[in-house]
Amino acid sequence: MVTDTIQNQVRTLPRNIKKRRVQIGLPVSIHLALKEIWRNKGRFFLISSVVALITLLVLFIAGLTEGLGQGNREYIENLNAQLVVYQDKADLSIPTSRMSLATVRQLRQVEGVEAVGAVAFSNVSIPLPGGKPPLKISLIGVLPGEPGEPVVNQGQGLRSKRADETVIDAGVAQRTGLKVGDVLTVRSTVGSKEQLYDLRIVGIAPSSQYFIAPSIFVPYITWDKVRPQPLATSQTGEDPDVSFNVAAVRLNNTADAKAMSKTINNSVKEIIAVDLQTAYENTPGYSAQQSTLGLMRIFTLLIGLLVIGGFFRIQTMQKVAQIGVLKAIGTSSASIAFSSIVQIFSVNSFGVVFGALLTFGLALGLPSAVPIRFVGSAIASSLIALLVIGPIGGLASIQVLLKAEPLRALGLAS
Amino acid sequence: MAIALETQVVTKQYENAGQAIRAVDEVSVNVKAGEFVALIGPSGSGKTTLLALLAGLLRPTGGNIFIDGSPLWQMSDKDRTQFRGEKIGFIFQSSNLVPYLSALENVELMLKLNGRLDKSGREWAKELLDQLGLKDRMGNLPSQMSGGQQQRVAIARALVHEPAVVLADEPTASLDTERAYQVVQTLATLIHAQNRAGIMVTHDLRMTRWVDKVIRMTDGKVAQIIESKGEIEAYSRGSEH
Ligand SMILES: Nc1ncnc2c1ncn2[C@@H]1O[C@H](COP(=O)(O)OP(=O)(O)OP(=O)(O)O)[C@@H](O)[C@H]1O
Ligand SMILES: [Mg+2]
Numbered sequence A: 001m002v003t004d005t006i007q008n009q010v011r012t013l014p015r016n017i018k019k020r021r022v023q024i025g026l027p028v029s030i031h032l033a034l035k036e037i038w039r040n041k042g043r044f045f046l047i048s049s050v051v052a053l054i055t056l057l058v059l060f061i062a063g064l065t066e067g068l069g070q071g072n073r074e075y076i077e078n079l080n081a082q083l084v085v086y087q088d089k090a091d092l093s094i095p096t097s098r099m100s101l102a103t104v105r106q107l108r109q110v111e112g113v114e115a116v117g118a119v120a121f122s123n124v125s126i127p128l129p130g131g132k133p134p135l136k137i138s139l140i141g142v143l144p145g146e147p148g149e150p151v152v153n154q155g156q157g158l159r160s161k162r163a164d165e166t167v168i169d170a171g172v173a174q175r176t177g178l179k180v181g182d183v184l185t186v187r188s189t190v191g192s193k194e195q196l197y198d199l200r201i202v203g204i205a206p207s208s209q210y211f212i213a214p215s216i217f218v219p220y221i222t223w224d225k226v227r228p229q230p231l232a233t234s235q236t237g238e239d240p241d242v243s244f245n246v247a248a249v250r251l252n253n254t255a256d257a258k259a260m261s262k263t264i265n266n267s268v269k270e271i272i273a274v275d276l277q278t279a280y281e282n283t284p285g286y287s288a289q290q291s292t293l294g295l296m297r298i299f300t301l302l303i304g305l306l307v308i309g310g311f312f313r314i315q316t317m318q319k320v321a322q323i324g325v326l327k328a329i330g331t332s333s334a335s336i337a338f339s340s341i342v343q344i345f346s347v348n349s350f351g352v353v354f355g356a357l358l359t360f361g362l363a364l365g366l367p368s369a370v371p372i373r374f375v376g377s378a379i380a381s382s383l384i385a386l387l388v389i390g391p392i393g394g395l396a397s398i399q400v401l402l403k404a405e406p407l408r409a410l411g412l413a414s
Numbered sequence B: 001m002a003i004a005l006e007t008q009v010v011t012k013q014y015e016n017a018g019q020a021i022r023a024v025d026e027v028s029v030n031v032k033a034g035e036f037v038a039l040i041g042p043s044g045s046g047k048t049t050l051l052a053l054l055a056g057l058l059r060p061t062g063g064n065i066f067i068d069g070s071p072l073w074q075m076s077d078k079d080r081t082q083f084r085g086e087k088i089g090f091i092f093q094s095s096n097l098v099p100y101l102s103a104l105e106n107v108e109l110m111l112k113l114n115g116r117l118d119k120s121g122r123e124w125a126k127e128l129l130d131q132l133g134l135k136d137r138m139g140n141l142p143s144q145m146s147g148g149q150q151q152r153v154a155i156a157r158a159l160v161h162e163p164a165v166v167l168a169d170e171p172t173a174s175l176d177t178e179r180a181y182q183v184v185q186t187l188a189t190l191i192h193a194q195n196r197a198g199i200m201v202t203h204d205l206r207m208t209r210w211v212d213k214v215i216r217m218t219d220g221k222v223a224q225i226i227e228s229k230g231e232i233e234a235y236s237r238g239s240e241h
Helices: A002-009 A028-039 A041-077 A101-109 A170-176 A220-226 A254-267 A276-281 A286-318 A320-328 A333-364 A377-403 A406-410 B047-054 B077-087 B103-113 B119-131 B147-159 B177-194 B205-210 B229-238
Strands: A083-087 A113-126 A135-142 A165-169 A183-190 A193-205 A215-219 A246-251 A271-275 B003-016 B019-027 B030-032 B036-040 B062-067 B088-091 B165-169 B197-201 B213-218 B221-226
Touching (some): A028 B103, A041 A286, A041 A333, A101 A113, A101 A246, A113 A220, A271 A276, A276 A286, A286 A333, A286 A377, A333 A377, B003 B047, B030 B197, B047 B197, B088 B147, B147 B165, B177 B197, B177 B205, B221 B229
Parallel strands (some): B036 B197, B165 B197
Antiparallel strands (some): A113 A135, A183 A193
């Protein structure tokens, strides 16, 4: 019988529990937060998993934004130049813009300009062995030794303006397996006929994608011969009239880009010079693509916000009576709110870390052709955003916590 | 015996759709340390409301309440929350315990809240549970215990921090008669042994068997106070018919 034991054992007074001595364990708020998570592992793991999946989705979108963006801007961003010059009527569209060597010569006369190169863009493909689909590449015609030609990290640069030589970028090198000294065969069209050209690889440059394709660089006269064209119009003469798209301008003072673009616009007629960022932001589709992906990322983050907010809010509403008891027995509202913040933060952070690890694990298995890159500011900002949406989503439940009345413990309401 | 709890013409008036209800009407009572009091009366007579006033959870519209000599309603809200944690032990009707804390952790929580969970505090919590016959249940979650066991854990929690006053609102409402008897008897024994002032609201007059005083309320007023052992005995018996 319970009572018998009590009557036998009861002492007159409990032993001295001293006041405010060193406490065992964690502060009340953290103690409650962690115990609740521990004793409801399944439920909290579930919500962490949802956060992890949202993290995965957000990081993939960010990676795609970064990868596609990079594929569009890589060549221009890494130009050994500070300004890109367009035909003024072209509206900053590289395919529409036309640039002649005469204009390039005028640009060279402007004070403060160190070097000017002309650049011509086109597309060809490389037939691959073993029935693989051909590799589509950007064919970029440049003036040998002038801005526009990338700096090679293997072999050497282009030497003459009409040799059947090429500098390939790392992307082409990796996907074809070709090395310096090898011969690269490209497939182009003349009229409605297919035409193959052999180019000797003299150098390999770092990855220089343009228009989401890896690139090869050829001297401009070779470019004019190789590029797909409607009719067989082989030009002859010392300097055939090649129609370039844009000019790349390297300045004496690289920090001076803004002022120099004005000077150039004023000194040379019918052109417009812009900095590299303006140039790649105006490549066809770039801005539209980046803003669409940006919007997707924001919406996914918003979904994350609602999921976390909803979960904690519902969970908190189910706990109102229990919170009333905690408050009645002397737990301060601040402790209870802090406890909840600790919970939201740990569950969310765990999910984000878990999701990030999952993402990077999956990324290792992605083929290199997939334009997803898990580096850069988009990933960093996404991770930060993911870490703060939890606490923000949880704010709605803090309000429920603060309003929970201790009177409820007695079944009364004020 | 020292007076642990005293009310002076305490009143609580609710305004309901322009109509004033005096749920507690000029109540003046006192409870001494070591005294166990039953608060009885018909439904709606103001028992729970009075308990909430004593607990510092509901502000009276008039009068004074003193616990251990301190005027409860002249403190700041923050001080009162802390005072409540130190001086008052609670036993509620149900859903009393924190569901994700074990029996021992629930009891220790009370000490933790008061900054008193040290080694000897933990020993004391264990001993109390032991005295309540829960030696083998200390690690159990509330959901792994019977209703009676849960209420005994609640008793341990209400006493562990050595409060001046223990308040219980129908602590046996969710128990069958046999267990209800056990729980009330246990509560009475500990309140007497540890010299606390205990107040228990109950509907079940048979439970008055173990108390020292019965306060009967009607319409928010104290209708009767029974203090003689014999009368209380008769009172608790009389209800059996
Ligand atoms: N928030 C409120 N607003 C208005 N009136 C209230 C409120 N809470 C309680 N009352 C009224 O106060 C009176 C006393 O209620 P109380 O809950 O204290 O009674 P009780 O004696 O505990 O009843 P029971 O035995 O049914 O638990 C009742 O008439 C009730 O309707
Ligand atoms: Mg009641």
